[in-house]
Amino acid sequence: MPRTKFALVTGCGRGGIGEALVKEYTRRGIHAIATLLPQEESGHLLEAGITFFRLDVTIEKSVLDLKDSVHKLTNGHLDVLVNCAGIAYTMTAIDTDVVAVQRMFDINVFGPMRMVHHFHDMIIRSAGAVVNIGSIGGIIPYLYGASYNATKAALQHWSNTLRVEMAPLGVKVITIISGEVSTNILKNDAHRRLPEGSYYSPLAEEFHRHVTRTPRGATNRFKYAENVVAQSLKSSPPAWFWYGSFTGMIRFLDTFGWRxxxxxxxxxxxxxxxxxxxxxxxxxxxxxxxxx
Structure with a gap:
């Protein structure tokens, strides 16, 4: 009898990509394991019958506690790790609050590094896969996103090397280049305003509309999850999987256009x-x- 397969997804708060991913893994008969921040509401996962644990990817002990819990649940196996936890920070490059950006790097970049560092033995034992959720922001110089774009570019390039290093150990590494997806990641940035005296003050109204916008034409997160999960379960997945609104055009121009x-x-x-x-x-x- 084949053993149960397990997929661990970080960052599964209500309304996000992570929630959609664990529900899609569950639909496919895989035992999905979600993580939530210590203070996050869990009703959406309880209703769906999804196993979850508390995790703060910026805290070493929290990651180690999660590893112990997952190891007991899975008997030391992990078939898929999806590094999905992340936050946004919207601001001009010249007006950046570096302390806020350091926290974002700790979540968006160092978080996946911690997860892979502590869970790699379980993934190797299962000849599994690591899925890192990147973004078109790591490809194009999208305005007001310099710092967020930098975290995604860093994650994507780290993921590239991880892919090469893990191949001899039988582990697949997939980088998802996500387009615009309908999630609530922008909600925590809606309060942000340009600082007084900013050189960008003439665009203060435009900036306000930008941080409070509802993205047009965004891909449904459950459709996104369906496609990402399918790729993660392939025996030979692509190194980079581009999916979501605008990725076709951006991929073409990034490949054939000038810098x-x-x-x-x-x-x-x-x-x-x-x-x-x-x-x-x-x-x-x-x-x-x-x-x-």
Whole structure:
């Protein structure tokens, strides 16, 4: 009789990609194990009958406690680890709060590193797979996302090397290049405003609309989960799996376009002409004042 297969997914709060992933693994007959932050509400997982444990990926002891719990549950096997836990930080690069970004790196980049470091033996024993949830933000210079984009670019390149290193040990590593997906990741950033005196102040209204937006044309998270889970269970999955709104166009331009192909597109999309005009006027006034 074949043993039960197990998939561990981090970051399974209500309304996110992680929740959709564990429900899809369960639908496919795999024992899904979800993680939630210590204070997070768990009703959505209890209703679905999904096993869950508390986890903060930034705390070593929390990861070790989870490993003990999972090891007991699975008898030391883990067929899939999905590093899904992550947060966003929306701000111009020049106005970045570095302390806030350090926390984001701790979750988005060092979190997956901790998980793989502590769970790799269980994954190797199962000849399993590691799935790292990346983003088109790690590919294109999407405005106001410099720091978030940096975390995803770092994760994606770390994942590349992890893939090569794990291959001799029989483990598959898949990087998901996610497009726009309908989740609630933006909700914790909706309060954010440009700091007083920012060079970007002429775009304060546009920035406010950006952080409070509902993404248009976003891919349904359950459809996304269906496709990602299918890839993770393949015997020979792709190294990078692009899925979600706009990934087709972005993949094409990233492959065949020049490095600055995005600049003019993003200039128009984010109304940077308005910023340039305001900046030119400001510099002219300062020069006139200085000559008086």
């Amino acid at each position: 600055t192909v995005w600049d003019s597109m993003l200039w128009r999309m984010f109304n940077l002409g308005k910023l340039k005009q305001a900046h030119t006027l400001r510099m002219s006034k300062e020069a006139a004042f200085g000559n008086e």
